[in-house]
Amino acid sequence: MEIFNGTQQALANRIKSDSTISNWKDWQWQLKNSIRTIGQFEKLTGIRFPAKEKEKLNETLEKFPLSITPYYASLISKDNYKNDPVFRQSFANVHELTVLDNELKDPLSEESDSPVEGITHRYPDRVLFHVSNICAMYCRHCTRKRKVGDIDFVPSKEQLRKGIDYIKNTPQVRDVLLSGGDPLMLPDSQIDWLLSELTAIPHVEIVRIGTRMPVVLPYRITDELVSILKKYQPLWINTHFNHPREITASAKEALRRLADGGFPLGNQTVLLADVNDCPRIMKKLVHKLVANRVRPYYLYQCDLSEGLSHFRTPIGKGIEIMESLIGHTTGFAVPTYVIDAPGGGGKIPVMPNYIISWSTNKVVLRNYEGVITTYKEPDHYDNKFCDRNCASCNLELNLEESDEIQSLGIEKLLSDDNDSISLIPEDNERYNRREE
Numbered sequence: 340m341e342i343f344n345g346t347q348q349a350l351a352n353r354i355k356s357d358s359t360i361s362n363w364k365d366w367q368w369q370l371k372n373s374i375r376t377i378g379q380f381e382k383l384t385g386i387r388f389p390a391k392e393k394e395k396l397n398e399t400l401e402k403f404p405l406s407i408t409p410y411y412a413s414l415i416s417k418d419n420y421k422n423d424p425v426f427r428q429s430f431a432n433v434h435e436l437t438v439l440d441n442e443l444k445d446p447l448s449e450e451s452d453s454p455v456e457g458i459t460h461r462y463p464d465r466v467l468f469h470v471s472n473i474c475a476m477y478c479r480h481c482t483r484k485r486k487v488g489d490i491d492f493v494p495s496k497e498q499l500r501k502g503i504d505y506i507k508n509t510p511q512v513r514d515v516l517l518s519g520g521d522p523l524m525l526p527d528s529q530i531d532w533l534l535s536e537l538t539a540i541p542h543v544e545i546v547r548i549g550t551r552m553p554v555v556l557p558y559r560i561t562d563e564l565v566s567i568l569k570k571y572q573p574l575w576i577n578t579h580f581n582h583p584r585e586i587t588a589s590a591k592e593a594l595r596r597l598a599d600g601g602f603p604l605g606n607q608t609v610l611l612a613d614v615n616d617c618p619r620i621m622k623k624l625v626h627k628l629v630a631n632r633v634r635p636y637y638l639y640q641c642d643l644s645e646g647l648s649h650f651r652t653p654i655g656k657g658i659e660i661m662e663s664l665i666g667h668t669t670g671f672a673v674p675t676y677v678i679d680a681p682g683g684g685g686k687i688p689v690m691p692n693y694i695i696s697w698s699t700n701k702v703v704l705r706n707y708e709g710v711i712t713t714y715k716e717p718d719h720y721d722n723k724f725c726d727r728n729c730a731s732c733n734l735e736l737n738l739e740e741s742d743e744i745q746s747l748g749i750e751k752l753l754s755d756d757n758d759s760i761s762l763i764p765e766d767n768e769r770y771n772r773r774e775e
């Protein structure tokens with residue numbers, strides 16, 4: 340039986356003098372008592388801000404709300420709060436008021452790629468479905484600040500129905516990613532309803548949930564919730580740990596329940612200045628994740644959303660972190676480092692370079708230790724001409740008729756069945772002249 344630690348006890352008692360451990364572990368209690376104002380934060384944590392700063396801080400809250408669960412606040416180390424990774428992720432910063440010229444409200448153009456309200460359809464076979472606009476804790480680095488935290492924007496069943504219908508009517512969608520806000524802010528009954536609707540669609544092969552609950556409100560992962568989710572396998576769950584300090588006994592318990600429920604677990608981390616921009620912190624984080632059966636999935640370069648300049652690092656920092664992970668630790672503990680293309684091009688993976696040189700039959704490579712090696716390519720390789728007519732090919736793919744056979748993008752340039760020799764930007768002047 341877990342007991343309060345000192346900080347939790349103190350926080351709980353400041354909220355209500357007779358608070359018990361079962362109050363603390365009740366996720367509804369946590370939400371009801373979430374910190375929403377600077378004053379509440381000061382009162383609960385004992386940290387005080389100068390009046391001038393407080394004024395500015397209140398301005399930031401008008402742009403993006405504050406909400407910190409007592410649980411997450413209990414992880415802040417009061418004596419060194421300014422450098423504290425939990426404080427920095429959850430508490431307002433006056434720098435949020437600085438908006439740079441190259442920053443955007445919707446850097447990933449999610450609105451432009453939205454066929455119906457709530458759906459972003461960017462990739463051929465999968466969609467992002469925004470099913471909630473609220474979160475237990477509002478991450479100050481949130482890329483969807485334009486949407487998240489807007490109280491008027493909790494989608495109703497009718498609005499969700501629009502998204503469900505779009506998916507129903509779009510047979511190429513085989514993968515639905517529920518996001519938000521945090522989908523697990525919805526009541527159990529609504530989650531049950533939504534998943535039953537989505538999994539009943541014949542072409543939907545998998546559903547995934549992106550949630551930060553195991554990090555900011557691990558008590559949300561109740562046995563009842565797990566038993567609801569279990570009805571809808573295959574269900575993938577992706578969470579968002581950014582720092583090893585967030586993997587507490589309570590977080591581990593939430594992860595254990597989810598892993599025992601049989602859900603494959605992934606994690607996405609955002610690279611954040613003064614929070615986790617350090618190869619040693621990242622290595623510790625990924626080790627703790629895999630020890631709790633969570634596979635590091637993506638490491639995100641911080642987006643160009645408004646007011647995030649104080650969180651952004653150069654891309655070189657991410658590459659340096661990848662350099663320190665690849666080869667140095669367990670392969671499946673290494674996430675893919677991605678930059679989500681501004682303007683909506685999707686995620687672009689970036690890595691250190693491992694190919695040093697290349698000839699017609701040899702590739703020169705280097706490994707993580709700096710050892711340079713050569714790979715001799717085969718002298719004879721009969722290239723298979725592929726016209727994408729799988730029925731007459733002697734490789735046995737056994738495609739069903741409905742399966743897509745068109746190649747796309749760079750894949751098209753590499754393929755045999757397509758005459759394209761270049762991809763040309765729409766506004767290329769030289770080509771426009773030719774057409775004239």
Ligand SMILES: *Cc1c(COP(=O)(O)O)cnc(C)c1O
Nearest residue numbers: 459460461462465466467516686
């Ligand atoms: C990230 C994302 C997805 C899922 O991408 P995966 O690489 O398959 O995880 C889908 N749609 C949108 C709009 C996204 O941003």
Ligand code: SF4
Nearest residue numbers: 474477478481520551
């Ligand atoms: S949990 Fe996700 S959507 Fe919610 S505030 Fe954090 S980053 Fe934004």
